[in-house]
Amino acid sequence: MNIQEIVEQAFNNGYLTPSMEAEVGKICETATELSVEEYMALDKLMGALLTGDIVAMPRKHFINVMEELVLSESLTRIAQIEATSDSTLEVGDIAAYALNRLPPLYATTEEGANYQREKAEQELSELITEQVNEAIKRYLHRPDFYPERTVIQSTSSPNSGVVKQVSSLLESYAPDFENE
Template identity: 30%
Template sequence: MIHANSKKKYLNVMEDMVAQEVNRQITLLPQKLAKYIKRVDVETYALNRLPPLYASSQEGWKFQTKKAQEDYRKEIVVVVRHAFAAVQRDLLKSSTPLFTEETKKVSSLVTKAGGSTAENKESSKNYNWNHSQYYNLGSSRK
């Protein structure tokens, strides 16, 4: 979907397609598991394994959307499934969001839960995240 308030002059149709597929597949997960899945981690994992499909006009958006549906629908489903599996392997992985709005939401939730962000940052140093186990699983790219 094209958002009028976007500051960019181009959009990646694949982001929208992946978000739709993540929404579809997350409803298939048990609710207790789904609440721990970081949707942004699933989406970025999948997007890093799919080709970008940029558009800068309404016509380009329609063309790229059609192309994504015809040429990449099955691949999107499989890659998103793999993304869920990868993210589920390490549900406790700590990460710092790129955008401050998301950081503020997380900080306020932590404060409401009775912890401080400083405590969480200190405790998260005890966990190591091995990137290679996620990025060398095999390529699903063509």
């Protein structure tokens, strides 16, 4: 999708999702020069965000408790293995493998998260351990393909909102746009 399509979709929906925000950021970062139409679409988007016509959806108001349980188990096992061998393991690869084979445990409150943790400790602790062990086994015996792969990284810092990003992009790419 291009910037104009993303802005049009945001107006149709009444909100800008984090993935739409990331796509706009990616386009702006990789483009050598934006067109006048793209600047106008970004300006329109920024105005709509400032007036509240479009709402920027928050990144996350929920957690998957399973993620923290799997990370904890993975880190414990990885530390044991790395202390006794020359192997270096990637926690992200191991956790992702295990998480893809375990049920999610989402919560929106601390009480809900505590409930999910207790439930997981009672009903799923063996399954979590099994899946982390299987992930480690597969990781250690994986072929060395795609050595050029890159880790997923956040395109924005947690303190910068979409309005600030769009504003700074407009300012850097078209400092005299308003004066023309």
